[in-house]
Amino acid sequence: MEEYKLDCLYEACPIPLLKALKQLKKMEIGDLLIMHTDHNCSIRNVVEWTKKQGHEIDYIEIAEGEWEIYIEKVK
Amino acid sequence: MSSSKIEELKKQRTKQLRKRKNQLPYARVVTVVALLVYIVLINYNLKFSSFWIIGILMGVTMQRARFCFTAGFRDPIMVGSTSLLKAVLLAFMVSTIGFFIIQYHAVLMNPDYLLIDIPGQLKPVGVHTAFGGILFGGGMVIAGGCASGTLMRIGEGYMLQLVVLMGFIVGALIGSWHFPFWDRLLISQAPVIYFPSYFGFFPSLIIQLVSLGSLYFIADWYDKKNNIMKMM
Numbered sequence: 001m002e003e004y005k006l007d008c009l010y011e012a013c014p015i016p017l018l019k020a021l022k023q024l025k026k027m028e029i030g031d032l033l034i035m036h037t038d039h040n041c042s043i044r045n046v047v048e049w050t051k052k053q054g055h056e057i058d059y060i061e062i063a064e065g066e067w068e069i070y071i072e073k074v075k
Numbered sequence: 076m077s078s079s080k081i082e083e084l085k086k087q088r089t090k091q092l093r094k095r096k097n098q099l100p101y102a103r104v105v106t107v108v109a110l111l112v113y114i115v116l117i118n119y120n121l122k123f124s125s126f127w128i129i130g131i132l133m134g135v136t137m138q139r140a141r142f143c144f145t146a147g148f149r150d151p152i153m154v155g156s157t158s159l160l161k162a163v164l165l166a167f168m169v170s171t172i173g174f175f176i177i178q179y180h181a182v183l184m185n186p187d188y189l190l191i192d193i194p195g196q197l198k199p200v201g202v203h204t205a206f207g208g209i210l211f212g213g214g215m216v217i218a219g220g221c222a223s224g225t226l227m228r229i230g231e232g233y234m235l236q237l238v239v240l241m242g243f244i245v246g247a248l249i250g251s252w253h254f255p256f257w258d259r260l261l262i263s264q265a266p267v268i269y270f271p272s273y274f275g276f277f278p279s280l281i282i283q284l285v286s287l288g289s290l291y292f293i294a295d296w297y298d299k300k301n302n303i304m305k306m307m
Binding site for chain 2: 001010012013014017018021032034038039040041043044045048049052056057058060061062063064065068070072074
């Protein structure tokens with residue numbers, strides 16, 4: 001199992017999601033992706049998209065207006 | 076439900092985190108200030124006070140719902156998800172009914188109504204509408220927010236949108252500066268199309284609701300179709 005980090009600070013709205021899509025494609029099943037973002041839209045659209053694809057996802061707020069999103073590639 | 080790996084990571088990260096600042100005092104101060112402004116405005120100008128409170132409520136709703144018109148029209152194409160587009164369509168349906176009530180009421184009061192007397196913004200439609208839509212749509216996808224979204228994000232402290240706001244102000248100034256030219260050239264030549272004056276009030280309400288409803292079902296179907304396609 002590998003852990004990947006993705007820095008999405010200061011990225012405008014769809015960029016974090018597009019970065020995550022690209023990274024997920026490169027990853028193996030069971031790998032973890034940690035996204036660091038300050039955009040609350042990413043929480044919404046990354047979480048929704050990832051759930052739709054059937055991957056595992058959760059997030060926590062690590063500071064004011066900064067979140068970490070955890071994604072486990074399932075398939 | 077998240078997997079055990081994620082749960083473990085979350086626990087581990089939560090331990091490392093410093094305690095966050097409590098933002099409640101700020102919220103209380105801002106609420107009191109907002110209410111004070113409201114009270115002052117009620118005595119000074121009733122219209123402004125309504126704008127003030129409606130604006131605040133709209134901002135809070137948009138922020139809490141993470142509602143975004145830009146994503147509503149962009150995500151179907153970019154990632155094939157239409158949940159926000161469906162929300163926009165639902166909002167249109169609600170406002171259609173609201174406007175119907177307001178306008179029908181106005182017409183009942185005054186049976187020989189004129190088009191210009193109808194409450195609401197009736198504007199000429201033509202090539203300029205489509206052209207403006209394309210310009211606005213391209214701009215909002217690049218900027219990562221439409222007008223309301225940009226203002227709402229600045230309010231929640233997302234600094235990037237301040238740059239967008241500057242461009243927004245400059246663009247609006249330039250726009251209003253050469254608006255008379257376009258108005259003479261295109262806009263004043265185009266017709267104002269108001270469905271109730273062709274079909275009557277109730278039929279046009281039904282037509283609009285049915286078309287919005289079918290768009291909603293198409294959006295829903297598109298969302299599910301994309302889901303299956305990307306499952307492989």
